[in-house]
Amino acid sequence: xxxxxxxxxxxxxxxxxxxxxxxxxxxxxxxxxxxxxxxxxxxxxxxxxxxxxxxxxxxxxxxxxxxxxxxxxxxxxxxxxxxxxxxxxxxxxxxxxxxxxxxxxxxxxxxxxxxxxxxxxxxxxxxxxxxxxxxxxxxxxxxxxxxxxxxxxxxxxxxxxxxxxxxxxxxxxxxxxxxxxx
Amino acid sequence: xxxxxxxxxxxxxxxxxxxxxxxxxxxxxxxxxxxxxxxxxxxxxxxxxxxxxxxxxxxxxxxxxxxxxxxxxxxxxxxxxxxxxxxxxxxxxxxxxxxxxxxxxxxxxxxxxxxxxxxxxxxxxxxxxxxxxxxxxxxxxxxxxxxxxxxxxxxxxxxxxxxxxxxxxxxxxxxxxxxxxxxxxxxxxxxxxxxxxxxxxxxxxxxxxxxxxxxxxxxxxxxxxxxxxxxxxxxxxxxxxxxxxxxxxxxxxxxxxxxxxxxxxxxxxxxxxxxxxxxxxxxxxxxxxxxxxxxxxxxxxxxxxxxxxxxxxxxxxxxxxxxxxxxxxxxxxxxxxxxxxxxxxxxxxxxxxxxxxxxxxxxxxxxxxxxxxxxxxxxxxxxxxxxxxxxxxxxxxxxxxxxxxxxxxxxxxxxxxxxxxxxxxxxxxxxxxxxxxxxxxxxxxxxxxxxxxxxxxxxxxxxxxxxxxxxxxxxxxxxxxxxxxxxxxxxxxxxxxxxxxxxxxxxxxxxxxxxxxxxxxxxxxxxxxxxxxxxxxxxxxxxxxxxxxxxxxxxxxxxxxxxxxxxxxxxxxxxxxxxxxxxxxxxx
Numbered sequence: 031x032x033x034x035x036x037x038x039x040x041x042x043x044x045x046x047x048x049x050x051x052x053x054x055x056x057x058x059x060x061x062x063x064x065x066x067x068x069x070x071x072x073x074x075x076x077x078x079x080x081x082x083x084x085x086x087x088x089x090x091x092x093x094x095x096x097x098x099x100x101x102x103x104x105x106x107x108x109x110x111x112x113x114x115x116x117x118x119x120x121x122x123x124x125x126x127x128x129x130x131x132x133x134x135x136x137x138x139x140x141x142x143x144x145x146x147x148x149x150x151x152x153x154x155x156x157x158x159x160x161x162x163x164x165x166x167x168x169x170x171x172x173x174x175x176x177x178x179x180x181x182x183x184x185x186x187x188x189x190x191x192x193x194x195x196x197x198x199x200x201x202x203x204x205x206x207x208x209x210x211x212x
Numbered sequence: 213x214x215x216x217x218x219x220x221x222x223x224x225x226x227x228x229x230x231x232x233x234x235x236x237x238x239x240x241x242x243x244x245x246x247x248x249x250x251x252x253x254x255x256x257x258x259x260x261x262x263x264x265x266x267x268x269x270x271x272x273x274x275x276x277x278x279x280x281x282x283x284x285x286x287x288x289x290x291x292x293x294x295x296x297x298x299x300x301x302x303x304x305x306x307x308x309x310x311x312x313x314x315x316x317x318x319x320x321x322x323x324x325x326x327x328x329x330x331x332x333x334x335x336x337x338x339x340x341x342x343x344x345x346x347x348x349x350x351x352x353x354x355x356x357x358x359x360x361x362x363x364x365x366x367x368x369x370x371x372x373x374x375x376x377x378x379x380x381x382x383x384x385x386x387x388x389x390x391x392x393x394x395x396x397x398x399x400x401x402x403x404x405x406x407x408x409x410x411x412x413x414x415x416x417x418x419x420x421x422x423x424x425x426x427x428x429x430x431x432x433x434x435x436x437x438x439x440x441x442x443x444x445x446x447x448x449x450x451x452x453x454x455x456x457x458x459x460x461x462x463x464x465x466x467x468x469x470x471x472x473x474x475x476x477x478x479x480x481x482x483x484x485x486x487x488x489x490x491x492x493x494x495x496x497x498x499x500x501x502x503x504x505x506x507x508x509x510x511x512x513x514x515x516x517x518x519x520x521x522x523x524x525x526x527x528x529x530x531x532x533x534x535x536x537x538x539x540x541x542x543x544x545x546x547x548x549x550x551x552x553x554x555x556x557x558x559x560x561x562x563x564x565x566x567x568x569x570x571x572x573x574x575x576x577x578x579x580x581x582x583x584x585x586x587x588x589x590x591x592x593x594x595x596x597x598x599x600x601x602x603x604x605x606x607x608x609x610x611x612x613x614x615x616x617x618x619x620x621x622x623x624x625x626x627x628x629x630x631x632x633x634x635x636x637x638x639x640x641x642x643x644x645x646x647x648x649x650x651x652x653x654x655x656x657x658x659x660x661x662x663x664x665x666x667x668x669x670x671x672x673x674x675x676x677x678x679x680x681x682x683x684x685x686x687x688x689x690x691x692x693x694x695x696x697x698x699x700x701x702x703x704x705x706x707x708x709x710x711x712x713x714x715x716x717x718x719x720x721x722x723x724x725x726x727x728x729x730x731x732x733x734x735x736x737x738x739x740x741x742x743x744x745x746x747x748x749x750x751x752x753x754x755x756x757x758x759x760x761x762x763x764x765x766x767x768x769x770x771x772x773x774x775x776x777x778x779x780x781x782x783x784x785x786x787x788x789x790x791x792x793x794x795x796x797x798x799x800x
Contacts (some may be wrong), residue, residue: 038498114520
């Protein structure tokens with residue numbers, strides 16, 4: 031038996047990790063984002079993407095959407111630890127595969143090149159509601175909304191067509207139908 | 213038009229309304245307006261420490277021994293950074309602290325001003341919550357909320373950072389709001405169904421064990437009362453974590469002693485073999501569980517805790533009851549009593565065999581050690597200290613290391629709030645300032661810090677505080693010239709390479725006592741030990757007791773890292789046996 035020289039126990043078998051989306055309603059006060067993000071980094075949780083903005087100016091409520099991966103036990107802990115933070119009002123989480131929830135990310139692509147290349151780019155983006163936000167003779171800024179992995183794909187596809195810069199938001203989420211997060 | 217008060221006045225108004233009697237602090241540039249106001253508030257006594265870490269630990273000792281929140285007042289910059297260790301310690305052990313720190317004036321924040329630091333940034337991960345007050349109109353609300361956050365739910369430290377200009381600015385004072393609302397978070401979330409389910413489990417169990425923790429102490433004296441009734445009603449064996457000692461009488465026959473890394477043989481084996489494990493206010497800390505995969509493999513597990521995030525964090529449980537320990541146990545007791553009226557069948561007979569097994573484990577006498585006539589064995593010193601003080605309702609604090617474990621093993625506590633030790637963070641240097649705080653809260657009681665010579669040197673300067681306020685704390689140093697626990701691990705796991713664990717050039721503690729203006733006592737041999745301890749107890753001022761003990765003694769029993777509960781190393785006698793069987797080595 032190999033000797034353990036640690037004062038701590040050795041790590042045990044890891045369970046399977048899944049991707050989850052957390053939606054957190056918080057008081058929009060100074061430092062609140064640092065509290066949420068600090069909780070993740072301090073406890074070794076992962077953040078894939080993050081989107082945050084005030085959604086209720088009267089009640090001063092911000093809505094934070096965090097995409098994270100973890101084992102079921104870690105996901106439970108994330109929810110419970112978030113709930114403990116004083117400025118947090120409520121926390122909802124769901125699996126990425128959840129069919130009852132829409133989640134979207136927005137990306138801005140800057141393409142530089144000849145007209146026909148830009149046309150090709152627009153064509154490639156057709157599925158994702160492309161909007162041209164700015165256009166010159168030799169460039170265009172194209173906005174699309176899509177899933178994270180679709181944007182990843184587009185990012186690769188447009189590179190040879192003159193894509194020189196990408197800017198993207200984190201995912202935001204909303205339930206389908208009349209239901210809201212509880 | 214109501215009278216306008218300065219920020220400094222508002223701070224004291226709030227402290228008065230929160231019934232604060234003592235604050236531990238150290239002045240500095242950014243809190244001078246608050247210190248200036250101190251003289252106008254005779255109901256609040258300020259205790260001047262010698263280092264801000266000492267203020268934090270003293271406030272912890274005060275809080276843990278009295279059940280009231282400890283209040284700390286420090287200046288900006290180094291004042292705030294020095295208190296970080298104590299805040300983290302309080303966070304780990306769930307101690308209610310309210311720390312007020314001064315900050316540079318608001319217009320200088322962010323300019324790297326003199327004694328500026330990002331206090332709320334630094335303390336964010338080690339407090340339950342913190343506030344930087346940038347508007348004088350928020351101050352009274354924030355102060356009251358701080359006390360509420362610190363003391364409700366699972367208690368913990370909070371910090372309020374007040375810039376100097378806010379201390380001068382004027383506003384109306386607002387009384388505390390009686391309405392208790394923490395974003396709709398209530399603490400008792402359990403239902404009668406869950407209680408019924410638990411009672412059903414109780415009646416079916418053949419090999420049950422109750423495992424209690426600091427949550428019972430934090431829930432107040434009523435929780436300990438309810439726990440004692442519960443244990444009596446069920447007849448179940450009970451073990452406790454380091455922090456839970458005193459919730460149940462340490463000398464009672466149903467008590468199996470402490471569990472975990474340095475817990476007793478019977479407690480750990482009972483944890484491993486049980487079929488029902490009831491965790492009350494403990495958190496399955498890694499010093500308790502040992503190897504997670506093999507932790508109590510055949511038991512139904514019940515977890516009662518006020519903090520939902522403690523549940524299923526480390527160990528998956530079958531039944532979780534989220535609530536305050538007092539309310540939950542009282543409810544359980546009532547439910548059991550009701551059932552018993554129907555049919556007086558008790559399950560005490562069910563568990564008779566279990567008790568037989570436990571008695572067999574007990575015969576191992578795992579806390580035993582080989583005593584000596586020549587040198588003082590540290591365990592013997594703690595036992596003698598216990599025997600000579602057990603009728604005095606003593607309050608005991610400790611530092612961190614071997615002496616701490618020996619104190620936990622050999623000093624028996626019968627009441628809650630008598631035992632103050634740094635468990636979660638394991639802060640060397642905790643005990644002496646904590647003793648200062650305990651003595652402030654209980655001026656007439658005997659307060660002893662069972663210390664190690666390495667730990668106590670980390671916060672030795674607080675002796676000066678003890679002398680200034682004539683606090684008769686007794687610093688009982690088990691002096692083995694080593695960082696004993698480090699030396700023990702090096703002996704057992706690092707081939708006796710005692711790398712940097714021996715303290716050369718230790719001070720003469722007798723002369724140190726003299727220099728601080730308190731009494732020094734030294735004991736070298738077992739024959740003089742009792743008389744010297746008695747001399748310490750009889751002294752009405754602070755004492756530094758330098759007890760020279762065998763430097764090579766190890767703390768047993770012990771579960772080595774990464775091992776389950778049923779693979780313990782026992783004392784030197786057992787090791788001989790193990791050597792013959794060739795098992796000893798594998799166990800390390």
